[in-house]
Amino acid sequence: MSASLTGQFDTRRDAEMAVERLVQEHGIERADIVVAPVGAANTAGEHAAGSDRATAEPSTQGRQDAALNGLIQVSVDVADETLAGVIRKSFAEFDAENVVQDR
Numbered sequence: 001m002s003a004s005l006t007g008q009f010d011t012r013r014d015a016e017m018a019v020e021r022l023v024q025e026h027g028i029e030r031a032d033i034v035v036a037p038v039g040a041a042n043t044a045g046e047h048a049a050g051s052d053r054a055t056a057e058p059s060t061q062g063r064q065d066a067a068l069n070g071l072i073q074v075s076v077d078v079a080d081e082t083l084a085g086v087i088r089k090s091f092a093e094f095d096a097e098n099v100v101q102d103r
Helices: 012-026 081-093
Strands: 003-009 033-037 072-078 097-102
Touching: 003 012, 003 081, 012 033, 012 072, 012 081, 072 081, 081 097
Parallel strands: none
Antiparallel strands: 003 072, 003 097, 033 072
C-alpha cells in the first residue's frame, strides 16, 4: 500500500508536535512529511499557541502579530497500514481535524 495521510491542525504548535512525534518516536523520514497552510495565505494556524503567544521578553502581554489565517495541513506518505495507524494516533494526540487517507 502506498498512500498519503493528511490532517489539519488549529495551531502551528500542534502541527509541529505531531511531526516531531512521528519523526522522533516512530522513525518516519522528514522527507515523507509535508507541512503547508490549507489556504493560500501564510498561517500559524487559527489560534495562537506556543511561541506565537508570548512576547520575546518575559511578560504577561500576549502578541498580536501571529498570522492566524487558517488551518495548517500535515501530509505523510506511508508505505503500509501499520504505519497509517501510528500516524492517525499521532494526529489524534494533537487534535488533528479532517484526517483523510488518499491512495
